Amino acid sequence: MSWRANSLVLLAWLISFCGAQIPCTRHSGDVPPPKFTITDKQCCLEWESENWNYHDTYLDWQMELLPHNPKIKRQRLAPNDDDSNLEEELCFNIPSFPYQKYDLKLSCSYTDRLDPWTDDYYPLTFLTSPAVPFHPPKFVPNGFFHDPLKRQLSVLWVQLDDLEFNGPNFSYVVTTDTGKRAVLVSNNSAIFHDWDATRSFIVSVWSRNSLGPSEDRSQLKVPILTQARSHQPQELRYHEDNFTISWQAPQDQEGLIGYVVSWCSAPKNSSQICDDHYPIHYKELEPSQQQLTFVRPTRLHNVAVSAKYKDSFLGGKPLVLPRLVRSTNETYNLWLGFYIGLSALALQFLLCVIPVSVRKLHKLSDKLYPMSYDLILNADIEP
Structure with a gap:
């Protein structure tokens, strides 16, 4: 061309x-x-x-x-x-x-x-078009905490990611099998007031948005709690030198099948157990495992240790009562021993001089530190 x-x-x-x-x-x-x-x-x-x-x-x-x-x-x-x-x-x-x-x-x-x-x-x-939530949140295993003085029961769940909200006005609904409704405290916890510890209940949680609730629900069995002390792990300690939490087996070990360790970020709001800006974590352990080690911490956490029993829910035997772990370490325990020694001397003096005041102080101590649970908050750990 x-x-x-x-x-x-x-x-x-x-x-x-x-x-x-x-x-x-x-x-x-x-x-x-x-x-x-x-x-x-x-x-x-x-x-x-x-x-x-x-x-x-x-x-x-x-x-x-x-x-x-x-x-x-x-x-x-x-x-x-x-x-x-x-x-x-x-x-x-x-x-x-x-x-x-x-x-x-x-x-x-x-x-x-x-x-x-x-x-x-x-x-x-x-x-994209909205839809009802596809599924509810999952309860933390043994995720409840009973305060007998206030007659309150707190329940905890692993909150959904915002991608799972599926629509506007997202929230959770928490009720018992008798229709009693909880008050939402945060995106991962709720409180039942006037809790009857002499009865067993099933607690359910749904996720919900403006289109309605999720089709399914998650359930948590809460047993009779009047004799829960014997089913709690004993002697909880946090060892700051190796970032380990340890405990002893509960008094009643019949039917014991393991433990659940749960931890979450410490909240700024005193009415909450966990900061709902961060997820709740948990780990299930065998009965022979009575400690859990974490990596070096980056922020304060609350920790709970509870015992798991075979399902005797129908018989009314307590399955578990979470025990929140408050901050403690080896150095703290040394100072604690020193203060206990001084307190013992002071107490002996008080017993000799003012026995009436001692009895009043003993009653006040029972009110402030109920025997049904022990607390250790703000443990310096990170998984």
């Missing part, structure tokens, strides 16, 4: 390039912007133009989904090859996260040319 023929071909190519319109840009001449529709599974863009369709072989398409939630990864999308779609429709599958906002980056380029991808794309933003 002569140079003149080559020049004519090149000239024709340039003319076609200059006159062509790229429909995926906002400045696409006579091509109107697309209509945007969304369903539970896919999004579609539809252009109403007689001059072209997105199947045109001279165009390559590139789509990227940019989630607003940083927990969702950015995704490259490919058009659905569905013959049932109209030629003017460009459809693609969307992630299965309800009630999440995305930006769609849509660009195109000419096929078999050296042109760059268009950086002027439709600024499409959409919100």
